[in-house]
Amino acid sequence: MADKKTKPGDLEENEKLITDTDESFRDRVSTIGTKGNRIWVYPRRPKGSFHRARILVTIILLAVMAAIPFVKLNGHPWVLLDIMNRKFILFGYIFWPQDFHIFALVFLGLAVFVVLFTAVYGRIWCGWLCPQTVFMEMVFRKIEYWIEGGANKQKALKKAPWTAGKIFKKGLKHSIFFALSFLIGNLLLAYLIGIDELSSIITDPPARHIGGLTAMTLFALTFYGIFARFREQACIYVCPYGRLQSVLLDKNSIVITYDNVRGEPRETISRDKENETAGDCIDCGLCVQVCPTGIDIRNGTQLECVNCTACIDACNSVMAKIARPKNLIKYASESQISEGTKFRFTPRIAIYTSVLILLFALVSIMMISRTEVETNILRAKGAISQELPNGNIRNLYTLKIVNKTFDFLPIEIKIKDIPGRIELIAIDSLAVKPNGIAEAAFFIEIPIKYARQQKNVIELYIMSGERQIDIVETVFSGPVNY
Ligand code: SF4
Ligand code: SF4
Known part of the structure; x- marks a missing residue:
C-alpha cells in the first residue's frame, strides 16, 4: 500500500x-x-x-x-452458560440439551452475523x-x-x-x-x-x-x-x-x-x-x-x-x-x-446490513417463540377406535412431554372446541419435573358426530393450571364401519 x-x-x-x-x-x-x-x-x-x-x-x-x-428472573439467573450440565440460560430463556437444534441455529445465525458484520464494519x-x-x-x-x-x-x-x-x-x-x-x-x-x-x-x-x-x-x-x-x-x-x-x-x-x-x-x-x-x-x-x-x-x-x-x-x-x-x-x-471517496452507504452495505437485521430478528423470534414444553402425542400403535355404549367414540394415545422450565408443571390436556373427555390410564394426574420428561397413555373420548371421517384432525390444549402452554394437533380415527 x-x-x-x-x-x-x-x-x-x-x-x-x-x-x-x-x-x-x-x-x-x-x-x-x-x-x-x-x-x-x-x-x-x-x-x-x-x-x-x-x-x-x-x-x-x-x-x-x-x-x-x-441479575435474576423469577429466582433464576438471567444468563447462565453451564457447559458441564449442558444447561444454558440466555436473557431469561432456558435451553436444555433437547433444545440443541435451536441453540445450533442461534450459533449458526451468530456465525453468519459475525462474517457479514466483519465484511462491512x-x-x-x-x-x-x-x-x-x-x-x-x-x-x-x-x-x-x-x-x-x-x-x-x-x-x-x-x-x-x-x-x-x-x-x-x-x-x-x-x-x-x-x-x-x-x-x-x-x-x-x-x-x-x-x-x-x-x-x-x-x-x-x-x-x-x-x-x-x-x-x-x-x-x-x-x-x-x-x-x-x-x-x-x-x-x-x-x-x-x-x-x-x-x-x-x-x-x-x-x-x-x-x-x-x-x-x-x-x-x-x-x-x-x-x-x-x-x-x-x-x-x-x-x-x-x-x-x-x-x-x-x-x-x-x-x-x-x-x-x-x-x-x-x-x-x-x-x-x-x-x-x-x-x-x-x-x-x-x-x-x-x-x-479518494468518502464513506458511502453503498448497496453492498445496505444488503449486508439488511441481512444482519433479518438474522438478528430471526434469532430473536426463535428464542422468544419457543414453547415451555415439547409435547409429542401419537395414536397408540395397533389400537383401533372404540365405540362406547353412550354413543361416544374413543381413541388411545401415548404422550411424551418435555418440561423446559425451572418449574414443576402439573399437566392437563383439553380438547379444543369439542365436548369430550380425556382419561389418563393408570394414573390420576400428570406432572413433569423441571427439565424432566413425563410419559403417559390416555384416551380421548368424543361424541361420534365429531368423528365422522376415517381421519379427523383435532387439536389439544396442553394446560398447566390456568395457563395454556402448548397446542398439539393429532388425528382421531372415526368408527371403523361408519
Ligand atoms: S505523521 Fe501520522 S502517520 Fe505519519 S508517522 Fe506520524 S503519526 Fe504516523
Ligand atoms: S489500530 Fe491499534 S492495533 Fe491497529 S495499527 Fe493502530 S494502534 Fe496498532
Whole structure:
C-alpha cells in the first residue's frame, strides 16, 4: 500500500529486516525476532478523542459484564452458560440439551452475523468490545502505566538492576495483576456455574468444593498469564476471529487505515524548507509507538491490528500540531482511500446490513417463540377406535412431554372446541419435573358426530393450571364401519 515500508520504532531488531521496497514484513510477526525470540512491546500511552470514547465504552461494558451474573428472573439467573450440565440460560430463556437444534441455529445465525458484520464494519468488535482488548488495554495496561510509568520508563525499569524500588514496583504490579485475574476468573465462573454456586464455593469449607476451587485457581492463573505475559500474542495466535480476518475482510471493509494517497511520500518536517511534493506524513513514528501490537499501520491492513484506534489519536495529535487536516489515519476502506471517496452507504452495505437485521430478528423470534414444553402425542400403535355404549367414540394415545422450565408443571390436556373427555390410564394426574420428561397413555373420548371421517384432525390444549402452554394437533380415527 505505502511506498516505504517501516517497522515499529520501538522494535529495533525488526527494523533492520525491512528494506525500502519489499513486502517481507508480511512474512513475519512484528513481535517475533529473527531468532524466534519475543520482542516485548512498550506502547506509548494513548490519548485523544477515540481513547476517551473507549474509556466510556469500557466503563459501561465492565459494569454490564460484572452485573449480569447477579441479575435474576423469577429466582433464576438471567444468563447462565453451564457447559458441564449442558444447561444454558440466555436473557431469561432456558435451553436444555433437547433444545440443541435451536441453540445450533442461534450459533449458526451468530456465525453468519459475525462474517457479514466483519465484511462491512471490520474489526470494531476487537477494538471496542472484545474482553481481551478491553481488559488488556483499558485495565491492565493502565495499571502498568500507573505503577511503572510510560513506555520509556518501563523500558528503563526493565534494564535497571533489581533495587528495592524495582522489586516494589514489579511486586505491586504483579500482585494487582493476579488479584484482578482472580476476580476475572471468578466472574467467568459466575457465568458458568451461577452466582449462588460461586458464593457457596467461596463461603463453604474448601473440602466441599475441591473441583470449584481448582477451577478458580486455574482460571486466575490463566488470566494472569494472558494479561501479564501473553498479551497481544493471544490476538495474533490464539483468537480464531483474528486468524480469520484475512478471509473476512476485503478492500471494501471499513478498517483502521492509513491514507497513503495523502500521506506519501512521507518526509520529516523541516523549518527551513517546505517540500511541495511531500505527503502529509512527517514520519514521526508516533502511530507506531502507540501500537499495542507493535505494527506500523502505514504498511497497510495487517492481521495484528486489533483496531484499537490508538494510532488515529496519535496521528491526529501530530496533525493538529503541524496544522494539517486530521484523519491521516482513520476508519475507511482501502477502496475509499485509493478512490479518494468518502464513506458511502453503498448497496453492498445496505444488503449486508439488511441481512444482519433479518438474522438478528430471526434469532430473536426463535428464542422468544419457543414453547415451555415439547409435547409429542401419537395414536397408540395397533389400537383401533372404540365405540362406547353412550354413543361416544374413543381413541388411545401415548404422550411424551418435555418440561423446559425451572418449574414443576402439573399437566392437563383439553380438547379444543369439542365436548369430550380425556382419561389418563393408570394414573390420576400428570406432572413433569423441571427439565424432566413425563410419559403417559390416555384416551380421548368424543361424541361420534365429531368423528365422522376415517381421519379427523383435532387439536389439544396442553394446560398447566390456568395457563395454556402448548397446542398439539393429532388425528382421531372415526368408527371403523361408519
Ligand atoms: S495499527 Fe491497529 S492495533 Fe496498532 S494502534 Fe493502530 S489500530 Fe491499534
Ligand atoms: S503519526 Fe501520522 S505523521 Fe506520524 S508517522 Fe504516523 S502517520 Fe505519519
